[in-house]
Amino acid sequence: MTSLGTASAAPGEVDTGRLSVGESRDGADVGLPVCVINGADDGKTLYLQAASDGDELNGVGVIRRLVPQLDPEAIAGTILVVGIVNVHGFRVAEHRNPIDDTKLNRAYPGDNRGTSSERIAATTFDIATSADLVLDLHQGSTSRMIRETRVRCGPRHRLHDACLDLAKTFDCGYVLDQKGPDGQLARAGPDEGVPTIDPELGGSVGFDEKSVEVGVEGVKNVLREYGFVEGTASGGEQVRATGFEQYGASAGGLVEFLVDLGDRVERGDRLFRITDAFGAVKAEATADAAGVFWRTRRLPQVATGEYVCSVGTDLDTY
Structure with a gap:
C-alpha cells in the first residue's frame, strides 16, 4: 500500500485525495489535490507536480489528461502526483501565493514552521526527495514562450548529466541548461540526489492545448525510458541554450x-x-x-x- 495524504493505493490501483498543508483564514483545512498510481509491479518512483506558480495551468492540463490514460496494471513502479501545488494562487488565478506574496518556486526546500509557501514547499519537497525522478511542470506564466525543458542545477553539479538526460527524454525540442535561482525545486532536488527538471510548457492564459499535448507525451516518454511502462521514448535532436x-x-x-x-x-x-x-x-x-x-x-x-x-x-x- 502506498499513501500520499488521504490517497492510498495497493499495487495495481489508483487513488486520489488531499494533502494537508495548513489552514485557511477561516480555520478550514487547506489540502493539495494528490494522486497515487501504484503499479502492479515493482520499479522506480516518479514524482510529478504542477502549478507551483498559480497561473501556470498547462501542467494542470497535462495531469488532468494523463492520469486517466495510465493503467496501473501495466506500470512497474509508482507515480506520485500533486496536481496543484500553489493552491492559494490557483484559486485566485495569481502567479504568487497571495497569503504571503511569495513566488512558491523560490521557497524550496521549504520550512515546516515557516510561511505558507515555505510550508507547502517543505511538504512537497519531502515527497519529491523520496522519489527517483522529479518532473516539476511549469510554463512561462502568461507571457509567450517556446516549449522547453530547464536543467537548473548547473553544469558542475554531480547530477547535471542525469538531469540533462531526463530533459532530453522529456523532449520539448529545446533545453535551457543554466543554473537557476535559489529556491527552485529543480535546483534543490538534485542537491538531495534526485534528478529533477522543470519543463516549461509554452506560455498562455488558461490552457494551450498543443502545450498540454506536448507535456502529456513528455511524461509518457519518461515513463517509457525509465522502465515504468513498455515502449521506447520518441525523442529526437534538441537545441540546447546555456x-x-x-x-x-x-x-x-x-x-x-x-x-x-x-x-x-x-x-x-x-x-x-x-x-x-x-x-x-x-x-x-x-x-x-x-x-x-x-x-x-x-x-x-x-x-x-x-x-x-x-x-x-x-x-x-x-
Missing part, C-alpha cells in the same frame, strides 16, 4: 516584434521596435548575440525599462 539574454524597452509605447518565437537570430538582427500610438517609430532593439528567439511579453504596451523579450544563446544540439 545562455539567456533579456531585452527591455528603451522607450515607452507599443511593441512590434520583427521575429517569431523559435526563429534563429544573428547578432545585429532586429528583434522589435517601439512605436507611439500613431505608428511613429521611437526605438528599435537588435540581438546582442546569435541565438533562438525564446520568449516575449504578451501585451504590446511597455514603459521605459520594462521587459520585452528574451533570446536563448550559446547554442548546441544533442
Whole structure:
C-alpha cells in the first residue's frame, strides 16, 4: 500500500485525495489535490507536480489528461502526483501565493514552521526527495514562450548529466541548461540526489492545448525510458541554450516584434521596435548575440525599462 495524504493505493490501483498543508483564514483545512498510481509491479518512483506558480495551468492540463490514460496494471513502479501545488494562487488565478506574496518556486526546500509557501514547499519537497525522478511542470506564466525543458542545477553539479538526460527524454525540442535561482525545486532536488527538471510548457492564459499535448507525451516518454511502462521514448535532436539574454524597452509605447518565437537570430538582427500610438517609430532593439528567439511579453504596451523579450544563446544540439 502506498499513501500520499488521504490517497492510498495497493499495487495495481489508483487513488486520489488531499494533502494537508495548513489552514485557511477561516480555520478550514487547506489540502493539495494528490494522486497515487501504484503499479502492479515493482520499479522506480516518479514524482510529478504542477502549478507551483498559480497561473501556470498547462501542467494542470497535462495531469488532468494523463492520469486517466495510465493503467496501473501495466506500470512497474509508482507515480506520485500533486496536481496543484500553489493552491492559494490557483484559486485566485495569481502567479504568487497571495497569503504571503511569495513566488512558491523560490521557497524550496521549504520550512515546516515557516510561511505558507515555505510550508507547502517543505511538504512537497519531502515527497519529491523520496522519489527517483522529479518532473516539476511549469510554463512561462502568461507571457509567450517556446516549449522547453530547464536543467537548473548547473553544469558542475554531480547530477547535471542525469538531469540533462531526463530533459532530453522529456523532449520539448529545446533545453535551457543554466543554473537557476535559489529556491527552485529543480535546483534543490538534485542537491538531495534526485534528478529533477522543470519543463516549461509554452506560455498562455488558461490552457494551450498543443502545450498540454506536448507535456502529456513528455511524461509518457519518461515513463517509457525509465522502465515504468513498455515502449521506447520518441525523442529526437534538441537545441540546447546555456545562455539567456533579456531585452527591455528603451522607450515607452507599443511593441512590434520583427521575429517569431523559435526563429534563429544573428547578432545585429532586429528583434522589435517601439512605436507611439500613431505608428511613429521611437526605438528599435537588435540581438546582442546569435541565438533562438525564446520568449516575449504578451501585451504590446511597455514603459521605459520594462521587459520585452528574451533570446536563448550559446547554442548546441544533442
